[in-house]
Amino acid sequence: MKILVAVKRVVDFNVRIQVKADGSGVASDGVKMSMNPFDEIAVEEALRLKEAGKAEEVIAITIGPKASQEQLRTALAMGADRAIHVETDEDIQPLTAARILNAIIDKEEPKIVMLGKQAIDDDNNQTAQMLAALANWPQATFASQLEVDGDVANVTREVDAGLETIAVDLPAVISADLRLNEPRYVKLPDIMKAKRKPIDTFTLADLGVEAAASVKVLKTSAPATRQAGIKVETVDELVVALKERGLF
């Protein structure tokens, strides 16, 4: 069984985000970039399945500019067997990402596609669901526990009401939540070995996918700084003040 794990290059979670002066986006020049933390959990889970003898091969995939290979190298250093880089400088939105992954499914025929439940840059939380629809596969999102039993995956999901356990037939799309596992520390010799593992590169054209942006970003701006509050003497004054602001 093959597992395909999608990883995304994002600004590291420790970095204080700066909006570019012209409002065209978020500054990423010289900023520390990392693998999306939820994707790291997805990679870890795939590796654990392989180590438990449930899978034969783990393939990491990313979509993005040349530098995204750094994140593939991280996945390879963690233990993925090989990687696929769909190289593009275009802004890739969830539907495009799902179409690309669907095209790779046709090539690789994995039994499981694992992703982080969302990426911490745009927080869309859409790619896994869209991919399941395009591939016409079952989906198990927000996984906090995963057991593979033959052709079925038993997945405990974190839902609003608590935990829900479902069984999905494989092949399936599974998205990882925070508590699924704690990713391992990469060993130095594995960083070196990762350099020698293969990365296949495709363009969007190779896969017959266009980077059609269905959502257009008009402007990016930092949240307005919070204004100082006012003090009111009585409840009546409070009600008046709230009404003036249309809050009551």
Added chain:
Amino acid sequence: MPEYKAPQRDMMFVLNDIINVSELAELPGFEDATPDIVQGVVDEAAKIIENTIAPLNETGDREGCRFDNGMVTAPAGFKEAYQLYSESGWTGLDKSIDFGGQGLPYTLATAVSDMLCAGNDAFSLYPGLTNGACEALMEHGSQELQDTYLEKLTTGEWTGTMCLTEPQAGSDLSQVRTRAIDQNDGTYLIEGTKIFITGGEHDFVDNIIHLVLARLPDAPAGVKGISMFVVPKFMVDSDGNPGARNPVVCASIEEKMGIHGSSTCVMSFENATGYLIGNANEGLRYMFTMMNLARLMVGLQGLGVAERATQGAIEYAKERKQATAINGGETIIHHPDVRRMLMTMKALTEGCRMVAYDTAKHYDISKAHPDESVRKTANDRVELMTPICKAFATDVGCEVASLGVLVLGGAGYIRESGMEQYIRDAKIFCIYEGTNTIQALDLVGRKMKMNLPQTFIKEMINDLAAESGNDELGFIVEPMQAALNLLDKTTQWLTAAALEDPQNPAATAVEYLTMYSLVTHGHFWIKAARAALAKQDDDFYKGKLATARFFTNKILPRIYGLAPVIMAGSESVMTAEEDWL
């Protein structure tokens, strides 16, 4: 205690923009040190250090090491963290691939040590001392000794020590009395007592390999009669595994001011079996192989503690509200004197990082460059910078740790803040592996005789000439011109004054080292300012340029207080007779 976050932005800035680390991959043997590997190493080392080793800094300080009947137990968590660290391959980063290392440049090991020291200075000593033992065995040990010990030391499965100091032999190793008797079977019996032995005994590993300075019965007096021996805690059997216990025992551990997580042992060699390294009576030279690297390592400990104190102080100053500042700011970071302290901390810390990494790069060139003359020039730079990296960075460690407590005010004096630990930890860095006085004497003595400080002054002056047309850098270039002229003049004065009276350099060496270090920092701040100027749309580079200005206006002028002090020589220092004190 403030949480440690590896300053990866600054580290990558120094690696890429200041020392151009990518050049290392062009050296034979370092082909693997490509930019992606450099980034990967820094990223992954940062994770393991931030999450598993740094959190033990405060608990290690509180708990300390425990001694019971010859056994030493390190603070809770140290053993597990060490095992994770060594099993993840980090101890072998720059060690020979022939013995299970990764063969990466020392520069990368320096970047990792920067983080390891900042994360947990006490912890960093265990792998740090092992490095020195590896280096000495690699350079001077027989094939047999290398085959027996190097792989286990490289992988960190065993640790190493440096057993030099004895009660009567501290800075003066000519006083070493530990005896070695040739058994005429390839082994020696070692008898004597060593003190202040870092990592002499602990509970992390199956075997501890001591490198011991001792005297053969017929050895000449003084440092020319010192030999170096390998003394394992457990004899190594023919399969390479620890066997019979060798009679080298830990008699006690010291109660120290700081670095409580590091075990500092009195080691008693009771006719323990040892093996001679290299030739008899050449131990001091071999010792310097360990010592030079150990000095650079201690410099990184100074840098590390400065980084950690700076992070803690900045974090606090951004949150603590106390009296509206003149500019209307509510948090104390807006108060000019708090800002002065923070900028001082930032400028000194970042300066030390630039000098340390640059020295590391020269070390790699001195080992790996195909051209012998290039190797020699690079080695000269390492020789010159070793006392500067060691002494100035550890002085900075103390100054910055002390400012760190002050920024927090009364809260800083309270243990819970975590800031006072840095002062206690930092002081030893000025003392061990050759006190900062010894470093300064090395600079004005041996290094000055080799003409090294003078040569680098010329190099700095030449580099400066290349910048003289750059108006945007004028703010630092002009003051540096004056500073270099004064340093040159002071150096010439010192050279002449040394001939008149050797007490002149001896009494002013510490001030001279500080002056030399400040100008050296200026040399690197020009590089930093040049790199930052091009990228002024980003807060990091804005901060870098602002720090270069602060250094120029507020720190570099310290030399104008030092030059006259140096040129006043030794007279007023030595006039008072012993009984007058």
